[in-house]
Amino acid sequence: xxxxxxxxxxxxxxxxxxxxxxxxSLIDGPLVRVFEKGAPLxxxxxxxxxxxxxxxxxxxxxxxxxxxxxxxxxxxxxGELFAEAVMFMGGRYPVSxxxxxxxxxxxFNGQKLRQQIGAKPQLALGMLxxxxxxxxxxxxxxxxxxxxxxxQRLADFLLSLCGTASGATRILLPYExxxxxxxxxxxPESLSRSLARLKPLGVTVERDEVVISDLDKxxxxxxxxxxxx
Amino acid sequence: xxxxxxxxxxxxxxxxxxxxxxxxSLIDGPLVRVFEKGAPLxxxxxxxxxxxxxxxxxxxxxxxxxxxxxxxxxxxxxGELFAEAVMFMGGRYPVSxxxxxxxxxxxFNGQKLRQQIGAKPQLALGMLxxxxxxxxxxxxxxxxxxxxxxxQRLADFLLSLCGTASGATRILLPYExxxxxxxxxxxPESLSRSLARLKPLGVTVERDEVVISDLDKxxxxxxxxxxxx
DNA sequence: CGCGGCGTTGATCTCTGTCAATACTTGTGG
DNA sequence: CCACAAGTATTGACAGAGATCAACGCCGCG
Numbered sequence: 001x002x003x004x005x006x007x008x009x010x011x012x013x014x015x016x017x018x019x020x021x022x023x024x025s026l027i028d029g030p031l032v033r034v035f036e037k038g039a040p041l042x043x044x045x046x047x048x049x050x051x052x053x054x055x056x057x058x059x060x061x062x063x064x065x066x067x068x069x070x071x072x073x074x075x076x077x078x079g080e081l082f083a084e085a086v087m088f089m090g091g092r093y094p095v096s097x098x099x100x101x102x103x104x105x106x107x108f109n110g111q112k113l114r115q116q117i118g119a120k121p122q123l124a125l126g127m128l129x130x131x132x133x134x135x136x137x138x139x140x141x142x143x144x145x146x147x148x149x150x151x152q153r154l155a156d157f158l159l160s161l162c163g164t165a166s167g168a169t170r171i172l173l174p175y176e177x178x179x180x181x182x183x184x185x186x187x188p189e190s191l192s193r194s195l196a197r198l199k200p201l202g203v204t205v206e207r208d209e210v211v212i213s214d215l216d217k218x219x220x221x222x223x224x225x226x227x228x229x
Numbered sequence: 230x231x232x233x234x235x236x237x238x239x240x241x242x243x244x245x246x247x248x249x250x251x252x253x254s255l256i257d258g259p260l261v262r263v264f265e266k267g268a269p270l271x272x273x274x275x276x277x278x279x280x281x282x283x284x285x286x287x288x289x290x291x292x293x294x295x296x297x298x299x300x301x302x303x304x305x306x307x308g309e310l311f312a313e314a315v316m317f318m319g320g321r322y323p324v325s326x327x328x329x330x331x332x333x334x335x336x337f338n339g340q341k342l343r344q345q346i347g348a349k350p351q352l353a354l355g356m357l358x359x360x361x362x363x364x365x366x367x368x369x370x371x372x373x374x375x376x377x378x379x380x381q382r383l384a385d386f387l388l389s390l391c392g393t394a395s396g397a398t399r400i401l402l403p404y405e406x407x408x409x410x411x412x413x414x415x416x417p418e419s420l421s422r423s424l425a426r427l428k429p430l431g432v433t434v435e436r437d438e439v440v441i442s443d444l445d446k447x448x449x450x451x452x453x454x455x456x457x458x
Numbered sequence: 459c460g461c462g463g464c465g466t467t468g469a470t471c472t473c474t475g476t477c478a479a480t481a482c483t484t485g486t487g488g
Numbered sequence: 489c490c491a492c493a494a495g496t497a498t499t500g501a502c503a504g505a506g507a508t509c510a511a512c513g514c515c516g517c518g
Contacts, residue, residue, distance in 0.1 A: 063372050071372045085361040094365050124353030131360035132314035136323050138367035139302050143292055145374040146414040185375040
């Protein structure tokens with residue numbers, strides 16, 4: 001775990017407020033764990049004993065039905081902590097998690113965390129902050145599904161990869177397009193067509209590289225109530 | 230605030246674990262506040278200083294765009310606590326809230342809560358339980374939007390009003406159908422047609438009264454991956 | 459009685475899922 | 489170096505679901 005890793009941890013709402021030695025005391029086993037792409041982290045129904053912080057890579061959170069269909073609920077990115085609320089409660093995971101790229105993760109032990117909670121109220125504050133963050137994300141996901149067209153959701157997704165920059169930019173899609181489609185609530189074919197529909201707005205795709213010529217134009221489109229062409 | 234009201238509060242994952250005097254000490258001003266239908270509680274962007282527990286009535290959580298359209302994100306019902314996680318952070322509300330019926334609410338003060346958590350860490354445990362609960366609700370909403378047809382979402386919604394009963398039942402729709410449609414991510418016209426499509430499954434509607442002849446049959450329909458009609 | 463809000467119904471259109479065919483990429487083994 | 493196979497992405501044709509627009513019925517209320 002190098003300096004950049006600690007920097008990442010400091011940026012997290014949950015872990016950022018804690019002294020380094022406290023953070024270390026919550027880690028169970030090796031400080032950093034490396035997972036290959038497609039590695040399962042936990043399954044829905046498992047006892048929620050750990051939560052994870054992402055140093056590098058992307059992690060898929062999904063639900064499976066008895067028939068085997070799987071629905072992507074969310075995909076977490078580097079710098080995010082997930083499964084902390086349910087782990088803290090000590091119940092069972094309501095969803096499954098799996099890496100979608102190679103990942104470097106920090107795993108925290110729920111039992112140790114629960115032991116420390118009484119002595120360190122800021123632990124609880126941080127967990128609530130993190131849980132609140134996740135609530136916001138899911139709230140806007142529900143909103144997007146209800147209100148936006150597929151192209152708008154895609155635009156929103158691309159913008160979320162760009163940060164707050166303006167003008168033109170060039171981004172790499174972080175994982176497979178089929179997964180992006182699932183994350184946005186559509187099929188891969190629809191994603192292809194949605195991407196094509198963004199071409200008039202200055203969005204061109206080649207392989208896993210997307211070039212956006214005017215971020216503000218794309219933002220206006222993503223937020224528009226009525227599709228203007 | 231009578232005995233039944235306290236009973237309600239006892240059923241809340243967050244407040245249920247707290248002693249009565251602690252609950253009272255968190256209340257800011259009058260114990261119970263009465264709101265007429267359509268009363269705004271807070272707007273997105275306001276500093277999140279309070280959270281609310283619903284004794285009676287229904288509260289709509291929604292988002293407004295710059296253009297003025299609003300999207301219903303969630304509708305809370307009697308016995309539910311909302312806005313607690315974001316209030317805890319001390320940031321700003323990401324959504325707006327408004328009563329959709331006449332309401333009797335209990336309002337809690339964020340500052341007092343934060344003070345008390347320092348002194349009594351078990352307060353934080355309850356809050357985490359509540360946040361975790363709401364996360365689960367949102368996760369299943371995301372899943373429903375992505376995976377289920379409109380009729381299935383409607384069936385799911387009706388079942389959520391029935392509890393765990395079996396056999397036949399009769400329920401009253403708690404608010405206007407246009408609002409139900411928004412909650413389920415569809416248009417009022419589609420809601421009408423979805424209701425009609427449930428008739429072969431033993432669901433009949435008259436005004437705001439719904440009669441279900443076989444709850445288990447409806448459950449099977451709501452959970453099916455492929456519509457078998 | 460007439461008006462307005464709400465809900466339903468009907469006709470039509472658009473979009474997305476589905477199914478299928480076709481590149482393109484990558485990796486493997488001859 | 490090439491042939492081949494498997495995984496991934498795009499494209500086209502088609503059918504179905506839901507949105508849209510418009511008309512009508514119902515009911516409460518002045």
